[in-house]
Structures are given as C-alpha cells and as structure tokens.
Amino acid sequence: MVHMCTIVPISMTVGANRIVPTVAIPYPLGNPALEPADEKELRRKLVKKALEALATEVHGQTVFKD
C-alpha cells in the first residue's frame, strides 16, 4: 500500500510504510489554481510517484519526495 497524503507526520504516526506527500488538505491530488490540463498533469505525476513507491523495496517507513 502507498499512502498519498498532505500531513506526512500523521501518516508516520499511524504507521504507513510507503508515503507520497501530496498538494493540500482539501485537494491532495489537484490544484484548482491550475488550468485543467496542467492540474491533470500534476495528478498524473503524483500517481506515477505512488506507483514508483509501490515498486520500490522499503525496509521501514519511507517518504517518497520529489
């Protein structure tokens, strides 16, 4: 499992092992300030990061930053 969330310290506390930091609390996987196409591109980048995290061996709690 990969946890995509904005408040990483909470994810660490509850024990997620693969963590991908996201954009903001009300829109973790978007950004309403962007044009729709750019926003979708941002989302695609984050999802790809999550898939990368799933495909990576980890030996403890790991945050996948940019």
Add this chain to the structure above:
Amino acid sequence: MSKRIVHYINQFFAGIGGEEKADHKPEKRDGVVGPGMGLQKELGDAAQIVGTVICGDSYFNENLESCSATVLDMIKSYNPDIVVVGPGFNAGRYGMACGTVAKLVDENLGLPVVGGLYEENPGLEIYKRYGFFVHTANNAGGMRTAVPDMAKIVKKLAAGEEVTEGYVQKGLRVNYFAKDRGSKRAVDMLLKKIGGQEFETEYPMPAFDRVLPQPAVKDITKARIALVSSGGPVPKGNPDHIESSSASKYGKYSLKDITDFTAENGETAHGGYDPVYANLDLDRVLPVDVIKEMVAAGEIGSLHDYWYSTVGNGTAVSNAKKFANAIAQDLKADNVDCVILTST
C-alpha cells in the same frame, strides 16, 4: 504580580468561521478570545491571559515553516510566562497545530505549555513531550471539563509548584535513587515471572500498531490495483449516508461507469475540510481519471472494480481498524496486488 498567559486557538474557536475560513492567516488579539473567557474565569487572579494567537487549521498545517515563525513571534511579543494551546479535542489539524506550537514554545522560549487533546488525536502522540496535555473528550462538548483540568495545571505552574499529575505522561525519564541496583531488580522480576507471580515492569513497551512493509510490486504493468480513501469520496448524493465526522461505516462503490469525476457524479462526505474543490472534481481526492487512462494505456495491469471510502474525521481508531479488515478481505478475494490510499 499575576503570571502572563498567551493562548493559541484556531479560527473556529475564535468565532471567525468553520472550514471556509480554515485558511485564515495567523493573527493576534490582546486579551481573551473564545474559550479563553472560560479559562480566565477558572484562573481568577492566579494568571492573566494577556493575548490570544489565532490561526486557521489548514493554513497552519500547509504553511508549517513560515507559519511557525510568525506564530512564535506573536506569542513572544506578549512576553508570556506560560502558553496555553487549545483544547483541540479530536480535531486532527487543530491537534497538530496545538502540538507544533507546544514544541516551538518549549524549544525556543523554554516556557511551560498547557493543552488539551483527545487520546486518539495524532497531535497528542507526536507532541505530548512538549507540554502538559490533559485528556479531553473527543468533541467540544467536553469544554466544560477540559478548561478546569487545564486551569488546574496552569495555576500550579503559576504558583511555581511542581506538576506531577493530571496530564498525559510526556515520556521523559526522571532520575531517582532506587533502593536496589538494577541487576538485583531484574533478577527479582525474573524470579517472580518464573514463579507465576505478578510483577511490574519498569519500562512498559508502547503499544504501537506497526506492520512490516510489503515487498515491492514486481511489475506495475501486470499488477491489479485498488483505490481506497479516508477523504470521503462518494457518488453524488452520498447514498450510504457516510457521516461527515466520526464515521461508523465505509462505502464500496463501482468504478465501472466512471472514467472521470465531475460535479455531477461525485462529492465528498468529509466534514473536516473545505469540500468545494472535491465537490467540483473528485479526482482531486481519488485520481480515477488518471488511473483509468493508465490502465487503458497498459501502464497499470488492471483496476479493482470498486473504490472504498470512509471519512477520517474524528473517526475512532477501533472503527477504522474494522473497516480496514473488511476492505482488505474484499481486496484479497479479488487478487488485488497493491492499494493507493488517499487522505485529505
């Protein structure tokens, strides 16, 4: 002269507004605001709340670094002797803000901090060592007991007395002289254990719920993936009536006919953040549009036919565990290899 208190609260308790004002920037006001009134009453002449620092919960958590510096400066400007945070009950972001303020004050000003949080508030676990936090109820209905409990500790601190009880253990070690040396105490304990007698450990282990990381997915282009969220994404109309806070259930919804969320087919049931952006485009919480495209393009093997959703807003950990067990069974039965869990 009575001791000077600065009180940190969020935008809600300051009466500024709810979620729509959660991006409120830090501000300071002289004297008491909101729950500070009740607190001042309890304190009487023992201490005086000279200023209140207010910040929106989302703003604080999303701008942690800059906001921390501003809030610390505002607190410092009142030249306090003691800092009070909250009570934050079971509000996740407020709890994190209260805890962060406690840490800032402890580390930078060396002043005592008094706060109040519900036992399952994640902010408590992370920041309890930086202040005297009393246990509160999980919602603001517990204000009546939280304020006197906090006031009791503030009064002791104001009087220069040592505070030894009435707060959540900070987890700090305090030196003392024991009658017997360590090796003798350990052997005594072992003998009692072997003899089947009661014994009390000197170092209780914390009850962390940890799982070992799963091995990496070998090939995402062959993997079956599932989507789960605690951000409350539900079909338009919230058909299962998942509660906006303290959820008692989760929902399971078909992804068959959805390739893209719009304002017409999805919304959030979550009551703990501003829902405007999620209600316009739920892909911002659950990335169905992108995932479906990637499945179609062969970048992901396949997608489980349903998404699972609950509201992680003041939801009991025991309930969350139940939901997770049930969802995991479902996913295993469908040979799902991996899960993307999104949280707001």
